[in-house]
Amino acid sequence: MGERADSTDSGDTLAEQVYRRLSTAILVGDLAPGLKLSEPALARQYGVSRGPLREALHRLQERKLITRSARQGPRVVRPSAAALAELFVVREALEGMAARLVASHATDAEIARLRAAVNDNAAALNGNDGALREIDDRHDQDFHFAIAQYSGNPMLTELLCAELYPLLRLYRGLPAGVRPPTRRAVVEHERIVCAIEDRDADLAEITMRRHIAAARARREAVLAQAGTTDVVSISDSP
Amino acid sequence: MGERADSTDSGDTLAEQVYRRLSTAILVGDLAPGLKLSEPALARQYGVSRGPLREALHRLQERKLITRSARQGPRVVRPSAAALAELFVVREALEGMAARLVASHATDAEIARLRAAVNDNAAALNGNDGALREIDDRHDQDFHFAIAQYSGNPMLTELLCAELYPLLRLYRGLPAGVRPPTRRAVVEHERIVCAIEDRDADLAEITMRRHIAAARARREAVLAQAGTTDVVSISDSP
DNA sequence: CATCCAAAATGTGTCAACAGATCGATCGAA
DNA sequence: TTCGATCGATCTGTTGACACATTTTGGATG
Numbered sequence: 001m002g003e004r005a006d007s008t009d010s011g012d013t014l015a016e017q018v019y020r021r022l023s024t025a026i027l028v029g030d031l032a033p034g035l036k037l038s039e040p041a042l043a044r045q046y047g048v049s050r051g052p053l054r055e056a057l058h059r060l061q062e063r064k065l066i067t068r069s070a071r072q073g074p075r076v077v078r079p080s081a082a083a084l085a086e087l088f089v090v091r092e093a094l095e096g097m098a099a100r101l102v103a104s105h106a107t108d109a110e111i112a113r114l115r116a117a118v119n120d121n122a123a124a125l126n127g128n129d130g131a132l133r134e135i136d137d138r139h140d141q142d143f144h145f146a147i148a149q150y151s152g153n154p155m156l157t158e159l160l161c162a163e164l165y166p167l168l169r170l171y172r173g174l175p176a177g178v179r180p181p182t183r184r185a186v187v188e189h190e191r192i193v194c195a196i197e198d199r200d201a202d203l204a205e206i207t208m209r210r211h212i213a214a215a216r217a218r219r220e221a222v223l224a225q226a227g228t229t230d231v232v233s234i235s236d237s238p
Numbered sequence: 239m240g241e242r243a244d245s246t247d248s249g250d251t252l253a254e255q256v257y258r259r260l261s262t263a264i265l266v267g268d269l270a271p272g273l274k275l276s277e278p279a280l281a282r283q284y285g286v287s288r289g290p291l292r293e294a295l296h297r298l299q300e301r302k303l304i305t306r307s308a309r310q311g312p313r314v315v316r317p318s319a320a321a322l323a324e325l326f327v328v329r330e331a332l333e334g335m336a337a338r339l340v341a342s343h344a345t346d347a348e349i350a351r352l353r354a355a356v357n358d359n360a361a362a363l364n365g366n367d368g369a370l371r372e373i374d375d376r377h378d379q380d381f382h383f384a385i386a387q388y389s390g391n392p393m394l395t396e397l398l399c400a401e402l403y404p405l406l407r408l409y410r411g412l413p414a415g416v417r418p419p420t421r422r423a424v425v426e427h428e429r430i431v432c433a434i435e436d437r438d439a440d441l442a443e444i445t446m447r448r449h450i451a452a453a454r455a456r457r458e459a460v461l462a463q464a465g466t467t468d469v470v471s472i473s474d475s476p
Numbered sequence: 477c478a479t480c481c482a483a484a485a486t487g488t489g490t491c492a493a494c495a496g497a498t499c500g501a502t503c504g505a506a
Numbered sequence: 507t508t509c510g511a512t513c514g515a516t517c518t519g520t521t522g523a524c525a526c527a528t529t530t531t532g533g534a535t536g
Contacts, residue, residue: 012308013519015296040487049521051289054489055296058253062300070250071488071527086393089335093394097331155324156331251489277518287491292519309497309518479536486529494521501514506507 015052019059022046026065026076027169034078037066064167079171081223087171088216091164092209094156095144099192099208101151103201110150111196117143118189140182141165143189147208172219188214253290257297260284264303264314265407272316275304302405317409319461325409326454329402330447332394333382337430337446339389341439348388349434355381356427378420379403381427385446410457426452 022042025031039057043050057074060066066074102111121143148160188211195203260280263269277295281288295312298304304312340349359381386398426449433441 055293058293058296059300062297086391089391090394093331093335153324153327156328
């Protein structure tokens with residue numbers, strides 16, 4: 001699986017490609033959290049030299065996806081319950097502001113697209129019972145991505161979509177497979193969109209923040225009875 | 239002052255040192271915004287090879303302090319009025335949350351230190367009239383740093399102190415020398431600390447957000463009649 | 477049988493050298 | 507004189523190779 005490296009070559013630099021591939025590999029879980037990485041092994045695996053690989057690793061380090069102690073080699077960051085809680089707090093502040101901006105500055109067409117997305121989500125959820133959990137999850141992602149996009153603040157969008165959401169996706173992998181019920185999330189999304197449609201910035205922000213705070217509470221309840229993952233080490237040859 | 243570059247040598251890797259030196263050089267204004275950088279020139283200037291330098295540049299790229307178009311070489315990011323406005327919005331959301339967290343979770347000792355800092359600031363401002371503008375500015379920085387620190391959320395602290403504030407400092411350099419009056423800022427700081435002392439999280443957040451929104455409005459008013467900076471190019475030999 | 481020391485192997489940090497491309501300059505022609 | 511093309515030089519992207527440190531493994535010894 002994932003063995004035939006789909007040639008993402010050409011276009012930009014090698015370091016950029018390795019950066020993207022490593023990033024997705026970490027987020028997808030292909031490189032387990034806490035895993036100790038080896039530069040020569042990764043270089044052989046991706047078919048590049050150690051130069052571009054190290055540059056990609058440094059970018060990953062700055063993105064907080066890997067940690068690099070001196071002379072110890074890079075390690076995939078190991079998510080903790082505390083870090084997850086901190087992340088949710090930051091997300092609450094940022095997405096609350098995003099919802100506020102959408103309510104005040106977004107165009108009617110964008111808001112209509114938001115409404116359509118939520119309606120689709122609700123229909124999918126009501127239609128077939130609980131079989132399409134991951135699709136729901138994708139819809140949830142789409143909704144929050146759309147909010148970030150329509151905020152009209154590129155820096156905020158970048159911060160949310162390119163930094164926070166990836167980290168969240170990584171940390172979420174902790175109790176892999178366990179997903180809280182999304183039915184409540186859908187009605188909360190509905191409320192947020194209603195506030196946005198009313199151009200009520202204050203209500204939009206408050207509703208979004210409560211939505212995220214509730215999600216955090218649910219996840220913390222799930223994490224309360226989950227164990228910790230152990231550290232594995234990568235092997236060179238299969 | 240600040241000429242005697244405290245020898246940051248030894249301890250960790252060369253790339254790390256170059257990263258720090260380049261970062262401060264950009265933030266201090268030693269490397270002008272929009273400046274096109276040359277890897278060989280920088281390598282000679284810092285006495286290292288191009289390898290570690292490129293790694294440092296990639297970290298700087300991820301930190302949004304430089305931009306790297308393909309085959310064009312890195313350039314110091316050029317701040318724009320739009321980016322500054324976006325930054326202030328993000329800062330408003332994040333620091334509002336930080337103030338809320340301080341009001342709810344900080345210890346009495348930390349709050350007392352906040353109060354002391356604000357009192358010192360007010361005293362310095364009232365004592366000698368307007369001579370110590372830059373010291374005031376430093377106090378302002380210290381106040382916001384303290385709020386970020388005492389939030390008790392390391393991720394939020396890191397985001398504010400290590401990412402947003404440096405960018406803000408860089409963008410602030412636009413109308414260099416021009417500083418808005420800080421007298422108003424001091425009384426706003428007072429109000430924030432009062433809300434925190436009352437453990438009123440809602441009021442603390444609202445006050446902080448208004449404080450930052452006001453600062454943004456003032457700065458935008460200043461920027462409205464300022465020109466744009468032109469692009470310079472670095473020369474190899476002095 | 478456990479322990480300690482040594483030596484090899486692996487890995488990180490760093491550097492110098494090599495293709496390919498891009499940018500500028502100079503020279504020629506209309 | 508001005509526009510364009512060709513030549514040259516500089517720079518980026520990339521690679522392979524070299525010190526130094528760290529760990530692991532093997533053997534010798536108490």
